[in-house]
Amino acid sequence: MKLSARNLIPGKVKKVTPGAVNAEILIEVTPGVEVVSIITMNSVERMGLKEGDEVKAMIKASSVMVVKD
Template identity: 45%
Template structure:
């Protein structure tokens, strides 16, 4: 995985809450929790679930999720 973003923080998914179209994904990054709003489709495609390793990718004011 190669990204132009320079702020890539590895953590563990601690909560996934799906709404009608958008999910809130919380990642613990060493005691701090980062929350990202992503589509339910992206949540499913990334197979995000509690306990899975994921990355908070921060570029400007957006937070994206990446997995390897």
């Protein structure tokens, strides 16, 4: 698979919370650091996603903001 996105973050599925249409996928990228994704239930089923799966979180954004207090 070839992608134009540069931000691929490897991790492990920690939890899949299914809903009627979408599911919340909690991905642990390193101990104590998690990324959450909302995807369709169809995608969850098609990909066979389950807890413990090794995945990559692909982040595509046209801008990244930096905030400092």
